Amino acid sequence: AQSVTQLDSQVPVFEEAPVELRCNYSSSVSVYLFWYVQYPNQGLQLLLKYLSGSTLVKGINGFEAEFNKSQTSFHLRKPSVHISDTAEYFCAVSNAGGTSYGKLTFGQGTILTVHP
């Protein structure tokens, strides 16, 4: 079984400040890792993913995340946030291979609120 824990349910920040959204996972097999963003009244949108290779991955809208296998973490970062980054962010994992068919296990979500 897999699980994902997002350590902060809400993160308030001021515009142009840096932000880190924390994610830890548990799995007995190798995993793929994802961050999704959900804007109000919209579907989930893939922000970035880690499949293999370099542990630092870059995504859309200036976000990046670093896979740390020893700490089983995949924290999301942005050096300078904008008002438009206000949304809910979900960390997710899926089995890397096997017969999981890509089904995702999500964390509880972190609401990022950017204040002017």
Place this chain on the structure above:
Amino acid sequence: GAGVSQTPSNKVTEKGKYVELRCDPISGHTALYWYRQSLGQGPEFLIYFQGTGAADDSGLPNDRFFAVRPEGSVSTLKIQRTERGDSAVYLCASSSAPAPSSYNEQFFGPGTRLTVL
């Protein structure tokens, strides 16, 4: 091109009633997933279709829940004898056919918000 669409966007029903939720995947996508997102929680996997068959229904909570995809495109999630605890946003996602050890991005629809009174 068109993304994943779901209808209705909102559904209010009474306890004990039957509901159907529809998902139209991206054209050509053979893999289809249903997830349920309860208030304040992340989405939880319900069922996965590869083509017309349900390859993994391990996430369906009980036998009141059933899903079909008869022609390998549109899917319908059916809930019998609805309960207040079924209230949630039901999300559908589609992707190109995944194979072991490969990855294909899942594209999500906007969801159907189900409220059981």
